Amino acid sequence: MKLLVLGDVVGRSGREAVAQHLSALRARLAPDLVVVNAENAAHGFGLTPEIARALFAAGADVLTLGNHAWDRREIIPYIEGEPRLLRPANYPPGTPGRGAGAFRVGQRRVLVINVMGRLFMEALDCPFRTVESVLESHALGRTVDAIVVDLHAEATSEKAAFAHLFDGRVSLVVGTHTHVPTADWRILPGGTAFQSDVGMCGDYDSVIGIQKEGSTARFVRRLPAERLSPAEGEATVCGLFVETDDATGLARAVAPVRVGGSLAPAWP
Numbered sequence: 001m002k003l004l005v006l007g008d009v010v011g012r013s014g015r016e017a018v019a020q021h022l023s024a025l026r027a028r029l030a031p032d033l034v035v036v037n038a039e040n041a042a043h044g045f046g047l048t049p050e051i052a053r054a055l056f057a058a059g060a061d062v063l064t065l066g067n068h069a070w071d072r073r074e075i076i077p078y079i080e081g082e083p084r085l086l087r088p089a090n091y092p093p094g095t096p097g098r099g100a101g102a103f104r105v106g107q108r109r110v111l112v113i114n115v116m117g118r119l120f121m122e123a124l125d126c127p128f129r130t131v132e133s134v135l136e137s138h139a140l141g142r143t144v145d146a147i148v149v150d151l152h153a154e155a156t157s158e159k160a161a162f163a164h165l166f167d168g169r170v171s172l173v174v175g176t177h178t179h180v181p182t183a184d185w186r187i188l189p190g191g192t193a194f195q196s197d198v199g200m201c202g203d204y205d206s207v208i209g210i211q212k213e214g215s216t217a218r219f220v221r222r223l224p225a226e227r228l229s230p231a232e233g234e235a236t237v238c239g240l241f242v243e244t245d246d247a248t249g250l251a252r253a254v255a256p257v258r259v260g261g262s263l264a265p266a267w268p
Contacts, residue, residue, distance in 0.1 A: 001108060001146050004031035004257070005174045006239040007181070008066075009041040010202030010209030011230025015051065018201050021237045021259050022059040022259030027268065029257075030242055032105045034059055035148055036113055039066040040200075044210060044230040046071030048080040054083055056245060058193075062086065063105060064114040066152035066177055068120060076092045088116035088152060100134050108145040111138050111241065113170075117153025117162075117177075127151065133163040135169060140249040146171040147249065156196045163194040168189055171244045171251055174198050179208035179254065181238050181263070191250030206231030206263045236261030241268045 004025065009018055020034065026034065038055055042048045046068045052075075055063060065087045070076065079085050079097035089099020100113040103184065113134055115127040138144050147170040153159050154177060163173040168190025175182070181199030188194055200209050207215035214228045239257040244250060255268035 001110070001244045002029060002031045003146060003148060003172060003242045003244065004029060004034045004108070004239055005148065005172070005198060006034070006084040006201055006237060007040060008037045008176055008179055008202070008209075009038065010179070010200050010235075011044045011232070013230065013232050013235040014200065014202040014209070015041055015054065017082040017235035017237050017260050018060075019057065019058040023105055023223070025237075025239075025257065025259070026059050031241070032108070033061050033103065033110050033148075034143065035053070035062045035064060035150065037058040037066065037150060037152070039068045039126070039152070040209065042072050044228065047075050048072050049074060050067070052078065052082070056084065056094045062101070062112050064112070064152070064176070066116055070117040086112060086114040088114050088124065089134060090115050090125040090127050092125065097131070100135040102138065102144055109143075111144040111147045112239065113149045115149065115151055115152060117155065117158045118227040119153065119155040121154050128162060129164065130243055140169055140171065145246070145249055149173045151175050156182070158185050159196050163188060163192060167192045168250070171249050172240075172242050174240050180248045181258065185240060185254050187251045187254055191248065193240070193242045193251035193254040195240050195256070198240045201234040201237045202235050203231035205233050234261045238263070
């Protein structure tokens with residue numbers, strides 16, 4: 001099975017880049033499932049129903065969220081009725097929406113889990129125990145054919161520890177949130193593909209997708225009132241492509257994807 005995960009879509013430039021490039025990526029890579037993190041898609045903060053529908057129309061099969069999940073209140077009723085939109089599974093019980101979903105791809109099923117880290121982020125339920133609980137109902141290579149985990153977290157140490165804990169039990173652990181693609185994509189000893197952060201779909205002539213002026217002023221003047229807006233230049237679409245073994249669900253190949261914008265291009 002072939003899986004493509006795209007990093008955080010940031011603002012209009014990120015959305016336009018996904019709309020421009022995803023159809024070509026699908027034609028070239030022929031992924032069975034495309035997962036896109038959309039938590040920064042609405043002007044850099046949150047997601048609206050209209051933007052979610054546009055990303056699905058552009059070719060996303062599943063959308064994931066993160067710490068900006070609820071920045072746009074109109075997403076709350078929408079997420080209740082859209083199983084393809086996931087928020088972090090370790091939000092407390094009773095939170096709208098769902099944090100994991102098993103999606104049928106032809107005759108096969110792919111489990112997608114969205115979970116948020118706790119180090120340097122708002123304190124949610126333990127992501128390690130949360131995923132352990134989800135996996136009690138799903139076994140890789142038996143009840144599902146592949147398992148993708150979007151770990152939305154700040155610290156690379158937490159992401160690495162998480163990936164090693166679940167090595168051999170999921171197909172892919174991909175880090176999102178920091179918006180900068182790391183150079184550590186690989187297959188772990190147990191067969192799980194991993195990258196600490198897949199990067200963003202956004203304008204890299206920026207401060208992690210936000211216009212430079214407001215961002216730098218916040219650091220220099222320490223004034224929270226500085227306006228933050230997404231950068232609007234040409235965006236780079238960053239992702240990770242993974243091919244899994246049909247018998248085990250574990251990774252056989254992993255490679256970064258980068259197209260457009262100012263970063264060096266990369267193709268599997």
